[in-house]
Amino acid sequence: MLTRRDALKLGSAAGAAVLFPVNRLASALSDDPPGVPPFSLPLPVPPVLKPAHRTADTDFYDMRISETELEILPGFRTRTLTFAGSFPGPTVRARRGREVVIRQFNGLRSPVTVHLHGAAVPASSDGHPMDPIAPGRARVYRYPNDQRAATLWYHDHTHELEAEQIYRGLSGAYLLSDPVETRLPLPTGEFDVPLLLRDAKFDSEGQFAFVPDDFTNRPTVLVNGRPQPHFEVKRKLYRLRLINGSNLEMFRFRLTSGAPFLQIAADGGFLRAPAVRPEIDLWPAERAEVLVDFRSVPPGTAVVLQNAVALSADKRDILQFRVGGGAPPSERESDVPSWSRTAFSPPRTEIPGWPATEPPRRQPTRTRRFVLGLDLASGRFLINGRGFDPDRVDATIEHGSTEIWEIVNGDAALGIQHSMHLHLVQFRVLDRNGKPEPAHDSFPKDTVRLYPGDVVRIQVTFDSHLGRFPFHCHFLDHAAHSMMGQFEVVPRR
Ligand SMILES: [Cu+2]
Structure with a gap:
């Protein structure tokens, strides 16, 4: 059995040889993925799903899970498993205390389940691997949203098929907000951006190539469904919701500007206090919410989000921020101290109104x-x-x-x-x-x-x-x- 450490020593091609039968190796080597010049494609932001209807206390949604041909790589139509035709799936925006009810119709030929990762939900709505939606059938999932604000994500969880079906596209962001949060001077609207990152390999036809456990041979990282995109940002403060939706990819995020992140939330919501983080480790399914400060970055600057532990140089540069012009910071925004100029010197991290709550610790039994x-x-x-x-x-x-x-x-x-x-x-x-x-x-x-x-x-x-x-x-x-x-x-x- 090849280990990750061995693979690093051997280099990825030799590593793959140990993992693969010979015929498969040959096809893997000849199936070079179509090259996309770095930072040539714009970063998409997945659409926010609109409720089918609303009542006083509940938002009702409908999604259809289907195989859809999408242009992920320029000039190729990639067969992708999608929620509501979108890759990644559409973003669900939920509010604490308002129930969300999603009817999922399975338009695939295989079973699916839908799990809302990080959520406290009744077992019947958990998307347990043994509780699938049969092809051609629908199912209603009920999410009470009775928990703190958090960046959650939904994904397939079908027994023994989850790895492949998520790899082929079945995941999306679910952003739960909270009245506490709206009182904080945090970026909103176009400045509050989910980034769903994941590993992939494409074959020469531009199709997803899935070989289980093949971590040395997934040369592409997709951000919101695009390889190495660029993102035109304003000279503003951004709230980025990093979601590692990979099967196997491990990230250690850093910015080429040398500026640190201000991490405000982990998997399940706000930290007790914001933390200055020069680098952030994020393994599959983990989330981190960070503030990235472009307010004092000169217009025209390019800042790259990198993975400091990428297995190959091709996978190191993940996303390029292109800093444009822009208005001076708003009053609320200027409440948040600027730290981009003072990289690695400890800036103030206090944010006025920060909730700083943690549940009482109970005695373990x-x-x-x-x-x-x-x-x-x-x-x-x-x-x-x-x-x-x-x-x-x-x-x-x-x-x-x-x-x-x-x-x-x-x-x-x-x-x-x-x-x-x-x-x-x-x-x-x-x-x-x-x-x-x-x-x-x-x-x-x-x-x-x-x-x-x-x-x-x-x-x-x-x-x-x-x-x-x-x-x-x-x-x-x-x-x-x-x-x-x-x-x-x-x-x-
Ligand atoms: Cu494991």
């Missing part, structure tokens, strides 16, 4: 341990030595309980990264290998990174919905190969 590891004999990815079994519940939890889960990446020797995502909840990462996790990576989180050999402890309170929910590695190709379990929240006795 028990600790569970989960070890993630590749079984070399079967090639399956396992948790505590077992693959996913829909009939098995791995943890039965009384409603209202607080638990500590100790999660171990057992693949130190193989050098394989894993992560852990729990449906339904936001948790607190307590510590990593005995050291406290930095605040920006601690709470609120629903997906946690596990470097090879890591032992990470998280604290979780199960006080929302009852029922059976999955937990799994969010390297999708691992999840699709069995690295998944289930917990069940039962009424308190």
Whole structure:
């Protein structure tokens, strides 16, 4: 089994040879993806979905999931799995306290489920892998939006098909806002931009080429569905919602200007305090909301968003910001201190009105341990030595309980990264290998990174919905190969 570390040593072509049967390697090498000059395409922003109708407390939406031919690479029609014909899917904008009801019609030939990642929803609306929408059928998902403002995302979760179906297009942003947020001097409208990033490989026909677990051979990063786009920005403050929608790609974001990000939110919403971050790690399914400050950047400047841990130079430059002219900052905006001129010197990070709330910490009642590891004999990815079994519940939890889960990446020797995502909840990462996790990576989180050999402890309170929910590695190709379990929240006795 080739490890990521080995692949780095070998270089990607030799690495691919170990992974692939020979015939497949030959076709992979001849199938050069059509080249697109860097920063030649404009960044699209996915459309915001319009409700079919609204009532006093609920927004109703309709989406059709279908295969659609789209121009992702200039001059090619790529068969893409889409929500409402859009790639990425249309953005759903929800408000805390207003229910969202989405009717999803499955126009594919395969089953699909729709999971709203990071949301506390009833089990019947969770999009459990074993609860699919059959081809030609529809299903209604109900999202109560009874949680803090957050950048969530929705994606397919069909048992064993999720990795391929997400890879072929099935994901989109779901932005939950909160009255607290509207009182903060944060950028809105065209200055509040979701960036859904993901790995891809295209064949010579411009079609998505999917080879499971083939992380050394996905040479393209798409941002909102385009390779290496450019984004014409004004000299303003921007709120960027970074969503890693990759199957396998790991990012360490940085800006070529040397300016840091001001991170305001993690997976499940606002941090207790904004954090100045020269670089931000984001693994599959993780989100970070950042403020990027172009207010004092000279017009005509180009700033590139890069991945400092890209496996190849081609994948390092992700998105180019082209700074145009623009009006001086608005009054509200100038409440947020400028830090682009003072790169890496610690600027003030206070934002007036910042909520700075965290739920009270409860006393945990028990600790569970989960070890993630590749079984070399079967090639399956396992948790505590077992693959996913829909009939098995791995943890039965009384409603209202607080638990500590100790999660171990057992693949130190193989050098394989894993992560852990729990449906339904936001948790607190307590510590990593005995050291406290930095605040920006601690709470609120629903997906946690596990470097090879890591032992990470998280604290979780199960006080929302009852029922059976999955937990799994969010390297999708691992999840699709069995690295998944289930917990069940039962009424308190
Ligand atoms: Cu994994």
